[in-house]
Amino acid sequence: MSSHAKAAKKFIADRERTAWHDQALYFVREKRDKMAHDVSEWEELREMASRMKRHTISNLAYYLDMFERNATANGIHVHWAKDAEEHNRIVYEIIQKHGGKNLVKSKSMLSEECGLTPYLKARGVDAVESDLGERIMQLMGMPPSHIVLPAIHVRREEVGKVFEKELHTEPGNSDPTYLTHAARAALREKFLHADIAMTGVNFAVASSGAFVVCTNEGNADMGTSFPKVHIAIMGLEKVIPDYGALSLYIRLLARSATGQPSTTYTSHYKKPVEGQEMHVVIVDNGRSDILACTEHVNMLKCIRCGSCINTCPVYRRTGGYSYSYFIPGPVGINLGMLKSPEKYSGNVSACSLCYSCSNVCPVKIDLAEQIYKWRQNLAPLHLAAPSKKFMEKGMKFVMEHPGLFYPAIKAGRIAEKMPRFVLYNSLDAWGIGRELPQFAEETFNAMWKKGKMK
Amino acid sequence: MKLVTNYYIMKIGLFIPCYINAIYPNVGVASYKLLKSLGLDVDYPLDQTCCGQPMANGGFQKDSAKLAERMERLFEKYDYVVGPSASCVVFVKEHYPTLLHKEEHACISSRIFEICEFLHDVVKVEKLNARFPHKVSIHNSCHGERLLHLSSPSELVIPRYSKLKDLLSLVKDVEVFEPKRVDECCGFGGMFAVEEAATSVCMGQDKVHDHMSTGAEYITGADSSCLMHMEGIIRREKLPIKTIHVAEILSNGL
Numbered sequence: 264m265s266s267h268a269k270a271a272k273k274f275i276a277d278r279e280r281t282a283w284h285d286q287a288l289y290f291v292r293e294k295r296d297k298m299a300h301d302v303s304e305w306e307e308l309r310e311m312a313s314r315m316k317r318h319t320i321s322n323l324a325y326y327l328d329m330f331e332r333n334a335t336a337n338g339i340h341v342h343w344a345k346d347a348e349e350h351n352r353i354v355y356e357i358i359q360k361h362g363g364k365n366l367v368k369s370k371s372m373l374s375e376e377c378g379l380t381p382y383l384k385a386r387g388v389d390a391v392e393s394d395l396g397e398r399i400m401q402l403m404g405m406p407p408s409h410i411v412l413p414a415i416h417v418r419r420e421e422v423g424k425v426f427e428k429e430l431h432t433e434p435g436n437s438d439p440t441y442l443t444h445a446a447r448a449a450l451r452e453k454f455l456h457a458d459i460a461m462t463g464v465n466f467a468v469a470s471s472g473a474f475v476v477c478t479n480e481g482n483a484d485m486g487t488s489f490p491k492v493h494i495a496i497m498g499l500e501k502v503i504p505d506y507g508a509l510s511l512y513i514r515l516l517a518r519s520a521t522g523q524p525s526t527t528y529t530s531h532y533k534k535p536v537e538g539q540e541m542h543v544v545i546v547d548n549g550r551s552d553i554l555a556c557t558e559h560v561n562m563l564k565c566i567r568c569g570s571c572i573n574t575c576p577v578y579r580r581t582g583g584y585s586y587s588y589f590i591p592g593p594v595g596i597n598l599g600m601l602k603s604p605e606k607y608s609g610n611v612s613a614c615s616l617c618y619s620c621s622n623v624c625p626v627k628i629d630l631a632e633q634i635y636k637w638r639q640n641l642a643p644l645h646l647a648a649p650s651k652k653f654m655e656k657g658m659k660f661v662m663e664h665p666g667l668f669y670p671a672i673k674a675g676r677i678a679e680k681m682p683r684f685v686l687y688n689s690l691d692a693w694g695i696g697r698e699l700p701q702f703a704e705e706t707f708n709a710m711w712k713k714g715k716m717k
Numbered sequence: 718m719k720l721v722t723n724y725y726i727m728k729i730g731l732f733i734p735c736y737i738n739a740i741y742p743n744v745g746v747a748s749y750k751l752l753k754s755l756g757l758d759v760d761y762p763l764d765q766t767c768c769g770q771p772m773a774n775g776g777f778q779k780d781s782a783k784l785a786e787r788m789e790r791l792f793e794k795y796d797y798v799v800g801p802s803a804s805c806v807v808f809v810k811e812h813y814p815t816l817l818h819k820e821e822h823a824c825i826s827s828r829i830f831e832i833c834e835f836l837h838d839v840v841k842v843e844k845l846n847a848r849f850p851h852k853v854s855i856h857n858s859c860h861g862e863r864l865l866h867l868s869s870p871s872e873l874v875i876p877r878y879s880k881l882k883d884l885l886s887l888v889k890d891v892e893v894f895e896p897k898r899v900d901e902c903c904g905f906g907g908m909f910a911v912e913e914a915a916t917s918v919c920m921g922q923d924k925v926h927d928h929m930s931t932g933a934e935y936i937t938g939a940d941s942s943c944l945m946h947m948e949g950i951i952r953r954e955k956l957p958i959k960t961i962h963v964a965e966i967l968s969n970g971l
Contacts, residue, residue, distance in 0.1 A: 265912065272915040281919060289898070296871060305874035574872065576902045580919050612913050615906030615920070616774060617859035622872035638776030647776055651912060655772050659780045662735065663787070665764035672739045692911040696918030697949025700740045707738045707745035711761045716749055 265648065266609025270585035271577075284416060285579040291412070292573045294522025295623065302518070312515055313627035315508050316564035320554065326469040326502045327545065333472025337534040340542045347377035350546045354379060354461075354494055357542055358388055361492050363459040369476065369483035370394040371463030372410050372567060373496050373546060375589055390461070391453045393482035395446055402429045408583025410590055411520050411569035416582050450482075460487040462532075464497035464543070465566070466512060470505035473533035474543065477516060477526040484530050491539045495532065499545050500563045512566060515625035520568040553601055558636050562597050564626040569594075571620035571630050577613050586610045593620035593630040600637050608646040611637050669708060676702045729759045730792045732800030732809075732829065734941075735767035741941050744962040748801045748832050751968035755840060759799075762791040769816070770808035775908035778812065785809075785816040789825050797839070798829040801964045803861030803939045806831040811864070831865055832964055833939050837880040842887065849969045850890040853961070854928040855881055856938030856947075857900040867939060871900050881939060881963055888966060894931035896924070905946035921950045928958060935961045 264272075275281050299305045319326055331341045344350035350373075358366065366383065368390055374380060380390045380401075392401045396413040400406065402425050407413030414422070423437030432445045462483045466475040474495055476483045487493045503509060517523040535541035553563050572578050572592030583591040588599030588607045596614065599607030611634060620630040641647040661667045679686065679701060687694035710716060729752060733745040745761075752759045768788060769781025788809065792798045800806050806829055813819075813826045821827050836842045857879070861867040868879035885893050904910070904920025911917075925947050928936045936958060938944060944960040951958060 268913045268915070271913060275915045275919050278919075282923075285923070299872075299874055302874070576904065576920055577913070577916055580916055580923075611776075612909070613916075615859070615902050615904055615909045615913075615917070617902035617906070618863040619859070619870070619872060619900075619902070622863060622870050635774070638774070639778050641776050642779075648912075651775060651908065652777075655775055655777045655780065655908075658767075659772055659777070659784075662767040662769070663783050665766050668735070668766045669764075675739070692914035693949070695914050696922065696953060697946065698952035700736070700945050700949065702739055703742045705742060707733045707742035707761075708764065710742060710746070711763065716746065716761070 265612040266587050267581070267585050267613040271581035271613070274582045274585055275580060281580050283418075284582055287415060288573050288579045291521060292570075292623075295519055295570055295573065296522075298518040298522045298524065302514070308511060308515055309625055309627050312511050312625055313564060315503070315511060316626050319503055319508070320500060320560065320563045323499065323502070323554065326504055327499060329469040330467050330472055330502050331545075333469065334474075334543060335472070337472045338541070339472065339534065340540065342542060342544045344544055344546045344548070346548045347546075350377045350496065350544055350548065351379055351382045353544050354496070355383065355386055355388070357492065357494055358383070358459050361458065361540075363492065364388060365453070365457045366390045366459040366461055367393050367453055367457035367486045367490070368461035369463060369478055369486055370397050370413070371461070371496060372407075372590065373463060373498055374461070375406065376548065377546070391450075391457070393450055393454070393480075393486050394478070395443065395480060398446060398450065399425065402426070406589060408591065409569060409572060410567055410594075416584070454485050454489055457486065457490050458492070460490040460493045462487065462493070462495050464495050464501050465516070466509055467497055467502045467543070468506060468509055469502055471533065473531050475509065476530045476532065477513075477528070478530070479521075479523075479527045481528045484528060487532070492542070493532070493535070493540070494542045494544065496544045496546060499547055499550050500565070516566055516568055519570040519623065519625040549602060556601065559597065559601055559633055561628045561633070562594075562601060564628050565594060566626060567594075568625060570623040570625065571628075574619045574623045575614075576617060576619070577615060581613065586613065593634065594628075597630060597633050597637070604637075604640075604644055604646060608641060608644070611641060669706060672702055672706055727758065727796040728794070729757055729797045729799050730795030731759055731761045732768075732788075732792070732798050732806070733761065733765055734800060734802045734805040735765075736945065737802060737941050738765065740945065741962065744801050744941055744964055747962065747965040747968040748799070750971050751832070751836075751964055752799065754846070754968065754971045755836075755842065757840070760795070765791060768805045768809050770805055771907050773808065773812060774906070775912075778816070781812070782816045785813050789813070789817055792825050792828075796828065797835065798825055799832050799835045800829070801832045801939070801962060802941055803831045803858055803865045803867060804942055806834075807860050807864040831861065831867065831939055833867060833880050833884055834865060836884060836967075842884070845884075845887040845967055846971060847887070847967050847969045848889040849966045851935055852892045852894060852931075852933045853885070853935045853937045853966065854894045854896055854931045854933035855879070855885075856903065856924075856928065856936050856940070856943055857881075857895070858938050858940035858943045859900070859902050861939045862900050868900070881937075884967055885963070888969070891966065894933050896927035896931060898927055901927070903943045903947055905943045907942075910946060917946070918950065921946050922954075925950050925956060925958065929956065933958065935959050937961050937963045937966055939963055
């Protein structure tokens with residue numbers, strides 16, 4: 264069994280929770296549908312956004328260079344990190360230079376990718392998540408289970424329990440408004456005493472050297488208001504040519520992600536306040552290798568909206584933690600394989616090839632098609648499951664020989680008369696929740712041969 | 718190869734996928750009767766086995782090459798190849814050019830149609846003599862819809878359509894419904910059904926219940942594979958709903 268299949272089996276064992284998780288995410292998908300259907304030119308926008316990304320990643324060096332030039336002219340310090348380790352080191356050096364101890368950060372999957380928070384913690388820097396969902400996960404001591412909705416798998420009663428322990432809220436009170444107020448009050452303290460602000464970057468605008476951060480809680484703005492140092496971190500695929508391109512992606516991002524016309528806050532950062540510092544760390548960490556990978560280069564178009572995750576019927580029923588890569592769903596299956604097939608091939612089975620992900624993607628990434636391609640590559644990489652290979656080879660051999668196929672059906676007819684305990688044993692994956700299909704008394708082939716159809 | 722446009726003189730090769738041959742031969746019979754009733758010249762090339770899709774979806778596309786060559790040989794002499802399984806048809810359509818190292822127009826891929834697609838788009842039927850006095854819920858299968866375009870995917874902002882609905886509207890006395898999640902995957906997915914059995918069964922149970930909530934007596938669709946998976950769940954849980962291939966409805970009473 265693949266690593267995903269194993270974890271999924273455990274998750275699904277709690278049917279009530281599975282149904283709740285599925286419904287919560289399907290609700291987000293439905294909100295996305297409603298928003299998309301309100302924009303009559305939606306499909307044209309997707310096409311344009313996809314082409315714009317294609318153009319940008321085809322000229323990546325050009326636009327990154329332009330961004331660096333313009334950002335530097337604006338007074339922003341631009342840093343380049345080839346991998347996670349260099350990224351962490353650069354961030355830490357900036358913090359160290361300012362004697363920082365308390366970092367307050369808005370949501371960033373890149374920091375998750377680089378393992379920044381534990382890295383800083385080991386060096387005496389406290390990094391506090393200011394996005395509510397991320398903060399809940401931080402207090403629970405768990406990673407986010409979704410890239411946009413980090414705590415979507417957590418029920419409010421569970422949040423209540425954690426807050427009771429960590430923030431000393433009233434025992435047994437799990438009212439969302441009450442808990443949000445408690446989180447806000449506690450975070451306010453963190454904001455006031457932070458000496459370093461960190462944000463992610465949704466879009467880096469090459470033509471102006473500015474970057475844009477989209478949040479719903481205003482936590483990025485709050486976080487960057489007090490400290491004198493702002494460090495923004497971005498994967499190098501976040502660069503876009505200009506404001507024309509930005510207008511396109513802003514229309515697509517929140518609609519696709521959460522079914523909102525736009526995020527509540529779309530914050531533009533162009534230059535530091537006088538006497539303060541602003542840094543941007545541009546991270547490669549394997550991204551430029553994807554550029555050279557023609558079959559999967561489209562992954563660099565991703566704007567991390569999470570719509571492919573929300574629509575994925577497998578993800579909805581198995582939860583984010585069933586995937587071994589830190590990003591779940593179709594996008595995570597593909598990015599994980601690009602990161603390390605040896606480590607993350609256990610997620611490739613988590614797809615029924617329904618193709619819904621490819622249809623919701625606002626930049627038209629061929630997500631399902633790419634998963635199909637990864638499956639073809641597992642055998643040459645010697646990562647295909649032996650049992651599956653065995654089954655496949657047997658099937659292939661029989662199907663290539665009609666002289667074997669039709670007798671095999673006859674044998675099957677006899678076999679299915681066996682007692683139930685033989686037919687439905689623990690080794691038979693089909694039989695866990697389904698009756699086996701029954702062979703017909705006569706194949707179509709036999710009927711035709713006997714002239715029954717003439 | 719040029720497609721024959723006068724459908725009275727065209728020769729149709731009936732493509733009966735492996736599992737329909739073995740498990741649902743009645744779907745083959747229904748398809749044959751249906752095409753025949755429209756005055757078409759239908760033949761079945763003997764000893765068909767499998768198109769190779771199960772191997773390919775599992776990650777062994779290369780192993781499907783011999784089966785593709787076999788299919789290509791079997792159907793060489795026909796103007797059209799028509800089969801009652803959207804998933805298999807679309808596999809032949811999309812992957813055979815690669816497997817056979819041929820251009821699409823030069824191989825079976827350009828001449829193969831799923832039976833509803835064929836009736837709707839090529840023959841353009843306007844009248845059927847079928848009658849089916851029952852409530853049915855349409856199963857918009859993923860490959861039928863998102864790859865073969867039998868209906869409009871709910872994710873896309875395009876005009877709504879459904880070729881199955883159009884065809885069923887020609888059948889007397891049938892009442893047609895669709896589940897609330899109109900095109901959610903049922904969880905079959907070929908090898909996925911056994912490789913991710915727990916998830917597959919969970920998806921199937923959810924889907925069957927969604928179909929049941931329409932009040933339908935039958936789940937119908939253009940893919941017997943999805944129907945087979947859901948039928949397995951229905952029989953295991955003894956649920957009050959049945960499955961039927963859409964060709965069996967379109968040919969009922971002929």
